[in-house]
Amino acid sequence: TAPEQDRPRERLLAVGPEQLKVAELLAILIRSGRPGESAVTAGQKLAQRYDGRLADLVAAGRAELKAISPAVEKTAYCQIMAGIELGRRVAACSEPQRVESICSPTDAIAYCRQRFARLASDAKQEEFHIVTLNTKNHVIDTHRITVGTLDASLVHPREVFRPAIKDAASSVLLVHNHPSGDPTPSREDHAVTNQLTEAGKLLGIEVLDHIVLGKGTAISIRQQ
Numbered sequence: 001t002a003p004e005q006d007r008p009r010e011r012l013l014a015v016g017p018e019q020l021k022v023a024e025l026l027a028i029l030i031r032s033g034r035p036g037e038s039a040v041t042a043g044q045k046l047a048q049r050y051d052g053r054l055a056d057l058v059a060a061g062r063a064e065l066k067a068i069s070p071a072v073e074k075t076a077y078c079q080i081m082a083g084i085e086l087g088r089r090v091a092a093c094s095e096p097q098r099v100e101s102i103c104s105p106t107d108a109i110a111y112c113r114q115r116f117a118r119l120a121s122d123a124k125q126e127e128f129h130i131v132t133l134n135t136k137n138h139v140i141d142t143h144r145i146t147v148g149t150l151d152a153s154l155v156h157p158r159e160v161f162r163p164a165i166k167d168a169a170s171s172v173l174l175v176h177n178h179p180s181g182d183p184t185p186s187r188e189d190h191a192v193t194n195q196l197t198e199a200g201k202l203l204g205i206e207v208l209d210h211i212v213l214g215k216g217t218a219i220s221i222r223q224q
Contacts, residue, residue, distance in 0.1 A: 008040065022054065023047035029083045030076040042071035058084055058114070059216075061122035081118070100139040102131070102173060105209055105220035112175050112211040113218050115142065119177035120213040126150050128176040130160060132169035133208065140167045150176055155192050157199035164205050172200065174210035183214030185221050193221050 008024035017025065027043030045068050050057045057080075065072040065080070072080070102108050111131070113120065119127055127147050132140040143163040146155060164172050174196060176189075193210040200207045210221040 008043075021047070022051075025083075026080065029079045030071055031079060032076075033071040034073070037069060037071045039071060039076075042069035042076070045069045046072070055114075059117035059121050061118075064121070101137050102133060102139065102208065103137050105223040108173055108209045108211050109218045109220055111139070112173075112213060116175055116177070116213060119175075120215060120218070123177050123179055125179060126176055128155060128174070130164065131173040131175060132164050132167040133171045133173065134168075135170045137171065137208075140169055150186075150188055150192055155196070157196060160196055161199065161203055161205060165203070169205060171206040171208045173208050175213065176210075177213040181215030183212040183217055183219040185210075185212050185219060185224065189221065 008020060008027045011024060012020055012028065020028075023040070023043040023046070025043070026046050027039045030039040030042050033039045033042055046057070046065065049068050050060075062072070062074070062077045065077055100111060102111055115131075116129065119129075125147055126149055128145045128150055129142055130145060131142050134140055141163075145160055145163075148154070160172070160174075174193065178184075189210065189212060193207070197207040208222070212219045212221065
């Protein structure tokens with residue numbers, strides 16, 4: 001029988017998840033290792049790398065995690081990200097008093113880099129999302145609109161503002177990524193921003209900003 005420290009699932013059942021170390025929780029999510037590296041060893045490597053800065057684990061792409069441990073294959077990566085996202089949603093439900101506000105380009109960039117970390121680090125295609133906000137600039141929800149190259153002819157205002165109207169939003173924040181890693185807005189990015197800003201005026205829904213995400217950085221089109 002393996003030592004107790006090498007059986008994190010059994011420890012969780014015996015003492016509860018709150019008693020487990022980060023490495024053990026990660027090992028459970030990784031689930032199975034590969035020849036030469038167990039899930040426990042993989043969990044220890046990840047925990048050591050992100051010690052004291054677990055939030056950075058969210059932004060880590062699949063390639064980065066696999067470079068730390070070869071046991072983090074596609075399935076293990078998906079399980080880790082799913083576990084993190086589930087925890088985020090549970091926390092959001094249990095802390096309804098926490099309100100996220102976006103009142104400046106700095107706020108918008110900080111929010112998008114955290115909320116859409118996967119887009120900045122691991123997305124292989126451009127994705128276009130919106131964040132809906134109320135009259136106090138508090139975040140209501142986020143919605144993915146399109147996947148693929150951002151093009152003014154493909155991003156129809158109807159598809160963008162439909163969820164905003166459903167959310168009774170007074171404003172929206174536009175967000176998309178550049179898989180190349182360079183967040184410098186293109187001419188098409190500016191065209192989409194202008195098109196949606198004008199459409200929003202007709203609907204009485206302000207376009208606060210358009211954030212372009214790159215690898216480890218982001219740019220506000222409004223701030224440019």
